[in-house]
Amino acid sequence: MSAKSGSATAERAEQAIKPSQNLSKEDCLELFKQLYLARYFDVRLIKEKKRGRLRGTLYSSHNQEAILVGSLFGLAATDWISPIHRDMPAFFMKDFRFGVDNPNRLGMSIEEVCCQVWGKEGSPGRARDNWSHIGSKSKKIIHSTSMLAGTIPVAAGVVYADRMQGGNAVCLTYNGEGSTAQGIFHEAINYAAVHKLPVITIVENNQWAYGTPVEMECPTPDVADRAKGYGILGLIADGQDVFDVYDKVMQAVEHSRAGNGPSIVECKTFRAYGHGDHDDDRAMKYRPAKEIEEGRKRDPIAVCRKRLIELGYLTGADKTSYMAEGKNAGESSNDDFPPEIIEFMNKGIEFAMNSPMPAAEEAEQWVFWDGDKP
Amino acid sequence: MSAKSGSATAERAEQAIKPSQNLSKEDCLELFKQLYLARYFDVRLIKEKKRGRLRGTLYSSHNQEAILVGSLFGLAATDWISPIHRDMPAFFMKDFRFGVDNPNRLGMSIEEVCCQVWGKEGSPGRARDNWSHIGSKSKKIIHSTSMLAGTIPVAAGVVYADRMQGGNAVCLTYNGEGSTAQGIFHEAINYAAVHKLPVITIVENNQWAYGTPVEMECPTPDVADRAKGYGILGLIADGQDVFDVYDKVMQAVEHSRAGNGPSIVECKTFRAYGHGDHDDDRAMKYRPAKEIEEGRKRDPIAVCRKRLIELGYLTGADKTSYMAEGKNAGESSNDDFPPEIIEFMNKGIEFAMNSPMPAAEEAEQWVFWDGDKP
Amino acid sequence: MSATTVAPVAVKKNYLTALNEALAEEMARNPLMLCQGEDIGKLGGAFGVTEGLQATYGDHRVVDMPISEAAIIGSAVGMALNGMTVMAEMQFIDFISCGFDQIVNMMATYHYRTAGEVHIPVVVRGPAGAYGGGALYHSQMNEAWFCNSPGLKVVCPSTPYDAKGMLKAALRDGNPVIFYEIKELYRKREIEEELPTEDYIVPLGKAAIRREGKDITLVSYGQNVYHCLDAAAELENVGVSAEVIDLRSLVPLDEETVFNSIAKTSRVIVVNEAPMTCGFAGELVARISTKAFHLLDAPPSRVTRMDTPVPWVKPLELHVLPTVDKIVAEAMRIVKF
């Protein structure tokens, strides 16, 4: 074997570990824009809530967008996802590409998601449960309950059934680091590991579970260490870096899809606000202001921008247009975001606001299925 | 530092790892005899069941005695234990020494345990629940429900409370390898690890959970690997060797007592019969006869005998008296056991058989406590 | 073997065999059906309900699960979400408590939450009931928890015919069903019966009148149906004619059959072996009192387990449970009211 082929092998190995190196310029810019989209969705909803136009609690994904954007980007349309309370943008960003109006795409429309947020009939669940508890069988998004980590066994069942039916889908489930303390986390991952099911658990380690710091939830230095207990792949990603998230998740997806069982990808990040919007002021009681300031420094939009400049994909005026990074919702204005994103969101909100509420009598419906018996 | 002190240090380290090397001849012979006691208890109950004198199910501890005997031997009287279905001998062997009639000892009497087995009033729980579900607050034995692994959080709470009250007790909880798949196993150990609570989980890995092999319950090569997920001490002992069990459990106990948090000690063993006595015939459906034969070869009594001969503690006729090893209950006779053990057991059984059943009306009692309010 | 046609000998089958046949037939009928539970494969389950299924359908469709009730139920929900029908066995129904959240919050509500997009054809079944010395954790009838959790059907057959027909109906129902099997009936010789050779179901939500009578109605389900029948026989000796209704299904409930009977008898006792407070007997008494008050000539009554756990030893166990004697005594009190 020549030295040359040896180095080519090494190169391939390197590529395998960093799939993002194969992303085109277009893809990279798409990711960058998707970060804005996720951010704007959140910023805008915070404003809408402050205006009193919304009920329910918003668990902000601000500062954690790279996790959603980076993990979703490489999925096949036929893969499943299971977002939870802090992952609202995932519902419409699954299988999403700017400018591609694919009628068969397997993600929700922004209109559907806004209808859910506004509690309108056009919500995929007709607003029967709140905020992040939507989902869609046809779009392959699992519906969560509030009970944390409770969707992991469901995800395992979904991919088991997929495999039985000849498919090769994986399922990404999202969970906070605190949620990994739940018994069902263990039961589900243990089961998935025994049966080598392609369930990838993304742990969004934002350092806090409501008012409890990660070290009171998890005894190991890294939450990914939990993987060791199951002998499964555990990876750690820089949750502020969309490319690193993409790389690690793709690595896990390929590992799991190839029949090697479940995996855990811990994405280290930092919660930008209180636990929910009701908690913003109280959060100061348990979380030092300095910590928040510190955390803000590595805004995923800024990290991505820097990388794109290095790659030469952003030049000239593009380098500094739309400076959304480092600003919380109050500090942000529409000037910080590309106009097409604002328009996208406006359309969704307008649709929702013009939609009717479900009729009161609907509340009696759908307790039991009464369809055609199989 | 001289070479000598260096080697002395190494020697001490070696001693720390093998506390059994410090056991006196008397202790070693005690352990040997305790193995007979545990074995005889089981053999005798099997015979009593076959004679139809007992209700309920016996989950035989045959061939797994070294785990109970070895793990209990080094405990302080003030330590707690939490035995489960396969650990009946633990109830009377806690804090037990042959010939030492310590009225303050913190274990149950054989009379109490037999009353439980026979369903009599003298049972510590007045025969309200069956077989292994007894316990005692004063004797520091936690009462299990049937729900596997369900006592681990209770154990954690017990030692937390002990610490709060200035104590330094540890708690040994016993669990089968299959039970480690339960959600509560995870929640309890995770909690204990976060709070560094001295809970030692003995995993009796007898390769089978009822009709399911260990590889369908646990995805890692060793069940002790589960410790890695919590960053806690995980040890593996030869469950057939009472000295190795003693060593590993003592190591874990010291580690945990010193404030380093929980630990897991996997004891590799092998289930001698069916899951319960109702399953003896059916077990052949899922477990090859050869496997059983193979497993029988390393009877803990034989392993212990060999070691005692090596140590010179057994010589002459002692070396071959009471050949209980390798025989199942049907093959064993009273000649295979030291007479004082038979007498000990006879006394217990006789007491139980002469005890009354609890009165039917007792069934209404003790749903609620009605004692002096604190 | 002779070529001559001989009349087939009528084979009576027990409750356990009936269940086993139901599963085998539904597995054959529906290639997207799967069974999972602890030790259900090679062993065939603790009692043998799944005997032989793995040999026929393979270990991918008859799955030995880790001891993880919550994962057993949760993964069944996921499979259902993705097009399959699942039988999830609890080794004893008592252990359903370990998978409780996945049942009441995930499974029961899925159809409702999705405004009908998703339905969940999962049957959670397992051996239940007392009278066998199973003590606190191998004796439970905890059906009331699930009757109080909207979105679940809750059923409990008492005969081999119903066991088979209702299990098949449950597996085809499309809704999550909690299926209580009475383990003391599994091998009970006295109730063995011939089963139809052709496919049949017993629809969920229909009660059965097990004995006609005119003086008092005894309503029950599961094992207690036989206690009621025995009580009815004793009552006959003293000139009291008792009608015995086997509810079979609690959710949905066949109120009509119950009310029709009370219209005739004007007196009713509901018998079940669950703890009294918030048990299903109370629910039925409440339905009767609120909706059929005018039909009653005496207070409605119930004979249930006392509000205690099920203790182990026989005299204690029977002390807290409904017995024939207790039913007869209560019937005499009500009849004389």
Add this chain to the structure above:
Amino acid sequence: MSATTVAPVAVKKNYLTALNEALAEEMARNPLMLCQGEDIGKLGGAFGVTEGLQATYGDHRVVDMPISEAAIIGSAVGMALNGMTVMAEMQFIDFISCGFDQIVNMMATYHYRTAGEVHIPVVVRGPAGAYGGGALYHSQMNEAWFCNSPGLKVVCPSTPYDAKGMLKAALRDGNPVIFYEIKELYRKREIEEELPTEDYIVPLGKAAIRREGKDITLVSYGQNVYHCLDAAAELENVGVSAEVIDLRSLVPLDEETVFNSIAKTSRVIVVNEAPMTCGFAGELVARISTKAFHLLDAPPSRVTRMDTPVPWVKPLELHVLPTVDKIVAEAMRIVKF
């Protein structure tokens, strides 16, 4: 600050403060008492019930637990077994389902199983109830599960005075108590009241008559007590005098107060916001029908949540829940019966 003695201004306190005071006082009184739950330390709990406790009593006695409801309850049982008294908070009572087995099988039965050797002074408390747009998983009243699990006391105060007095009583009771707090009442101004400065308890198992009346009895607990009072006010306008009873405690139950009232009114409606089937309203209707049948001039009735989950958006939510209108309408029907 002046040295002159001034009459202290009467300070009215809300339900939340009442609970907080109860915990603080019991922690002071009992050095072997401990509080544990999610985020109860520095944050003081999701609603602030434990506000300030950790600062006073330290993080060993006011413990922020991992998100592990089963371990929270199971370890509390262990602490109780070893001499302590524990308050275990569920962040929302809905999440109690995740610790269900430890409650019904470990905690509830401990005293029984040990024939009285062990008793378990653990109070599991948490915010409960609908009407606030909390949807399926932040609105539950799942008390019936626990009423059907012998060995647990189950209570639900509706006023600040009771909240404090009953929580103190629960913590001293020595039995496991499931303590339902109504989160919509936590900060409700209208119900604020002065609390005694001296130590007091409100014994578990005693109902309170909140309004006297003679034509019909409305029995309820929690939030629905206020719906009943509002309904009673409306009924008065049409000449119907309604008595309103607040049960406060479901297990043990004060049947006497209920029956005495019915002896006077001959008519009764039980109101609660849990699902109808196997809910506590049905249980009480059953108790009344079986034991106080002769007192009734009309069928007993209940107004409960429909047998559905609690949906999110307001019109849907109210559609399935008891409301003043529904109670008034039902009362008119029963009065005219």
